Amino acid sequence: MRLWLKIAREKAAMTHEQVAEKAIISRSYYTNIESGTKTPSVKAAKSIAMVLGVPWENFFNDKCSFKEHSGEEVG
Template sequence: MRHWLVQFRKTKGLTQQQVAEITGISRSYYADIEQGTKGASGKAAKLIANALGFDMNLFFADVGRKTSQKQEVI
C-alpha cells in the first residue's frame, strides 16, 4: 500500500472517487494505484501529483520497493 499517497489524499479531504474525477482516471484504477497493486503511468502520476500537490517522482522512488524477481543462488 502506498500510505504516503493515502495521506496526501486525506490531507486534502478527498475521497478516492473525488481524486479520480479531478484527474479523469477511473476510481478503480486510482484505488489500485493507492493499494500498490498497479503502478501509475507517467500521465496518471502527473495528474495525481498535480491534484494532490506533490512531486510526481514519489511514484518512481525506489524507497521501500520490493521486487518479485527471484534471486539466482550460485
C-alpha cells in the same frame, strides 16, 4: 500500500472518487494505485500529483516503495 499517497489524499479531504475525477482516471485505477497493486503511467502520476500537490516522481521512487512495503525507515 502507498501510505504517503493516502495521507496526501486525506489531508486534501478527498475520496478516491474525487481524486480520480479530478485526475481524469477511473476510481478503480486510482484505488489500485493507492493500494500499491498498480504502478501508474507517467501521465496518470503527473495528473494525481497535480490534484494532491505531491511530487509525481514519488510514484517511481524505489526508496519510497521499499520503505512502505518493508515497514522500515529509509533515510
